[in-house]
Amino acid sequence: MIEFEIKDVESSAYLRFEGKITQGQVAYDGCSFALKLHSTNVSATTHAYDCQFNKWTRFFEELASNSGGWNGVTDCESLEGDLRLEATSDSLGHIRLRIRLRNVDPRTMWSAETSITLEAGQLDTLAKQAKAYFGC
Incomplete structure (x- = not known):
């Protein structure tokens, strides 16, 4: 799979992961993947570098296993902070996914942030x- 997209249920907003994740990496072998964030007020693209892709799989599996809701924030961040996801839930089965993309190059630093709404029924598929x- 070379693309993974998370779509908002209330608008046309989305976060798209693009690019092939190199499989069979060990220890701290890593790779970059492209990210595209789009919402009514924000449009941003960047690349994120990571070497422990199983944490992203675990993040989404944890959301799915707690689809009835949870207290507090469940989060995940790329190795260099290019991508951060924070998920919260309410008692009605809505999940708010706060997304932060940033470029950490000191010459051109920027960040973009928005939230998208998911429904508990989407979590298993995600x-x-x-x-x-992510292949793990």
């Missing part, structure tokens, strides 16, 4: 898609 994309 977890499966994340596993297929």
Whole structure:
């Protein structure tokens, strides 16, 4: 799979992961993947570097396993902070996914942030898609 997309249920907003994740990496072998964030007020693209892709799969699997809701924030961040996801839930089965993309190059630093809404019924599918994309 060379693409994984998370779509907002209330608007046309989305976060798209693009590019092939190199499979079979060990220890701290890593690779970069492209990110595209789009919403009514924000449009940004960047690349994120990571070497422990199983944490992204675990993040989405954890959301799915707690689809009835949870207290507090569940989060995940790329190795260099290019991508950060923070998920919260309410008692009605809505999940708010706060997304932060940033460019950490000191010459051109920027960040973009928005939130998208998911429904509990999407979480199993997202977890499966994340596993297929990240390969672990």
